[in-house]
Amino acid sequence: MRYLPLTPADRASMLETIGAASVDDLFVDVPAEARLAGPIEGLPAHASEMAVERHMSALAAKNLSAGSAPFFLGAGAYRHHVPASVDHLIQRGEFLTAYTPYQPEIAQGTLQVLFEFQTQVARLFGTDIANASMYDGSTACWEAILMAARVTRKGRAVLSGGLHPHYGEVVRTMAKFTKDDIVSLAPELTADPDDAAVIAAIDDKTSCVVVQYPDVMGRIPDLAAISEAAHATGALVIAVVTEPVALGLIEAPGALGADIVVGEGQSLGVGLQFGGPYLGLFGCREKFVRQMPGRLCGQTVDAEGKRGFVLTLSTREQHIRREKATSNICTNSGLCALAFSIHLTLLGGEGLARLAAVNHARAQQTFERLGQVPGVSILNNAYFNEATVILPRDAREVVRELADRQVLGGVSLGRLFPVADGLHNGLLVAATETTTDEDIEAFATALEAVLAGASA
Structure with missing residues (x-):
C-alpha cells in the first residue's frame, strides 16, 4: 500500500498558496525532454522482494570492483x-552523527573532534585556519570563488586548464545564478602545466585564479609564480587539492602563496564508496575568516577555567538570516570528517x-x-x-x-x-x-x- 499523507484538497491548497496551477509547474526548469511522460519502459510494474534481490545481485555480479x-x-x-580501526572508532556512540550540533556547547566531544579536524586541515594545507568541513571538493571550489568575489569585490574567476573538468562544470553551473564571469582555460596535453597561460589571463577585474595542485593530468604547477602574478593585480589564488596524500611529500599550497585552499578529503579515511558521500576541505588566511563559508569550532575555557569548545562562527543560512549567510550548500560532512581525522591521527x-x-x-x-x-x-x-x-x-x-x-x-x-x-x-x-x-x-x-x- 502506498503512503499518501496529503489529500487532493491539501495539495490544491498548497499549490494555490504558492501560485502554481499544478505540480508540473514546479518542474518547469527541467527540460521537457528530460522529464518522464510515464513509467520507465522495460521495468516491471511490481515484483516480490526476493525477486528484486536476485535480479539486483545478478546485476551487481557484472561489476568489476576496485x-x-x-x-x-x-x-x-x-x-x-583505510585501517580497520577507522571504521571501528567512527561507529562509537559518542561519534556516530553526520551533523554539527545545533545546540553545540552540550556536545563537547563532537566539537573537540571538529576542532582537531580543523587543526589538521590547516596544517596540511599550510593555511592559518580551516573550517569544520564542507559537502565535497567541487562545491568547496565554488564556495571559494564566491568568497573571493566577496573579498575582492570583483566577479571574474580564471580556471586553469588543469582543473578537474567536473569541478569546472560545478563552477559554471552555479555561476549561471550569480552572473559571475568564469574564464575557463583550455586543457593542453603538455609535459608541464601551462602556467604562463594562467598568468596571462589575470587582469585587474580578476577576483581569483583557480589552480589544481597536482592538476588533473598529474602535473605540478608553479603556485608561487602564479600567486605572485595574481597578487600583483589584487586577485586571490585558490588552490584545489584532490589528493591530500600528496601534501605529505610536496609543499603545502599556503606556503606557496595560495590565499584559499580547498580540496577533497576522500583519500584519508573515507574510501571510494561509489562516488560518495565525500568530504570537502576548506582553509584560508586568517584575515578572510569572516568571509569563509561553513562553521568554525573554537577552543575556550569555561567559568571554572577548564578547557572547552564552542561554535565560534556559523555563517550558514540554516543558522543566520539567509541574506547574511555566506553559503547554503556548506554541509558539514561530519562522519566523513571524523574518519579523515582519525586516519590522519593514526598516521601522524x-x-x-x-x-x-x-x-x-x-x-x-x-x-x-x-x-x-x-x-x-x-x-x-x-x-x-x-x-x-x-x-x-x-x-x-x-x-x-x-x-x-x-x-x-x-x-x-x-x-x-x-x-x-x-x-x-x-x-x-x-x-x-x-x-x-x-x-x-x-x-x-x-x-x-x-x-x-x-x-x-
Whole structure:
C-alpha cells in the first residue's frame, strides 16, 4: 500500500498558496525532454522482494570492483588502504552523527573532534585556519570563488586548464545564478602545466585564479609564480587539492602563496564508496575568516577555567538570516570528517610523509614499466602518484578492452574532456600503496596485448 499523507484538497491548497496551477509547474526548469511522460519502459510494474534481490545481485555480479582486480583509477578519487580501526572508532556512540550540533556547547566531544579536524586541515594545507568541513571538493571550489568575489569585490574567476573538468562544470553551473564571469582555460596535453597561460589571463577585474595542485593530468604547477602574478593585480589564488596524500611529500599550497585552499578529503579515511558521500576541505588566511563559508569550532575555557569548545562562527543560512549567510550548500560532512581525522591521527606527520613516499615510489615503478610497452609514452615531467600516459590510439577503447581482461587501467582523458581536441589518446593512471608488483605487471602485460591486437 502506498503512503499518501496529503489529500487532493491539501495539495490544491498548497499549490494555490504558492501560485502554481499544478505540480508540473514546479518542474518547469527541467527540460521537457528530460522529464518522464510515464513509467520507465522495460521495468516491471511490481515484483516480490526476493525477486528484486536476485535480479539486483545478478546485476551487481557484472561489476568489476576496485578490490577484485588490478586498479589504476584516480582522477580525483583514489583507492587507499583505510585501517580497520577507522571504521571501528567512527561507529562509537559518542561519534556516530553526520551533523554539527545545533545546540553545540552540550556536545563537547563532537566539537573537540571538529576542532582537531580543523587543526589538521590547516596544517596540511599550510593555511592559518580551516573550517569544520564542507559537502565535497567541487562545491568547496565554488564556495571559494564566491568568497573571493566577496573579498575582492570583483566577479571574474580564471580556471586553469588543469582543473578537474567536473569541478569546472560545478563552477559554471552555479555561476549561471550569480552572473559571475568564469574564464575557463583550455586543457593542453603538455609535459608541464601551462602556467604562463594562467598568468596571462589575470587582469585587474580578476577576483581569483583557480589552480589544481597536482592538476588533473598529474602535473605540478608553479603556485608561487602564479600567486605572485595574481597578487600583483589584487586577485586571490585558490588552490584545489584532490589528493591530500600528496601534501605529505610536496609543499603545502599556503606556503606557496595560495590565499584559499580547498580540496577533497576522500583519500584519508573515507574510501571510494561509489562516488560518495565525500568530504570537502576548506582553509584560508586568517584575515578572510569572516568571509569563509561553513562553521568554525573554537577552543575556550569555561567559568571554572577548564578547557572547552564552542561554535565560534556559523555563517550558514540554516543558522543566520539567509541574506547574511555566506553559503547554503556548506554541509558539514561530519562522519566523513571524523574518519579523515582519525586516519590522519593514526598516521601522524611522519606516517603521512612515509605514505606519500610509498605512493610516489609505486607510481615511478608503474610508469617505468608502462613506458616499456611499445607505442606508450609518459607525458609528465613531474608527478606525485598519478600521471598521463599517451597511447597510440583512443584511450576510451583501450580502457574498455583492459576491463574485459580484468584490469581497471585508468581514466581516459576523452571521458573527462569529451569535446576537447587532441586529448583522446591520453590515459590518466594512478598508483597508490595498494598497488602491488603483480598489479603493475598484469596492467603492462594486458596493455601490450590490447595494443598489439589493434595493430595486428
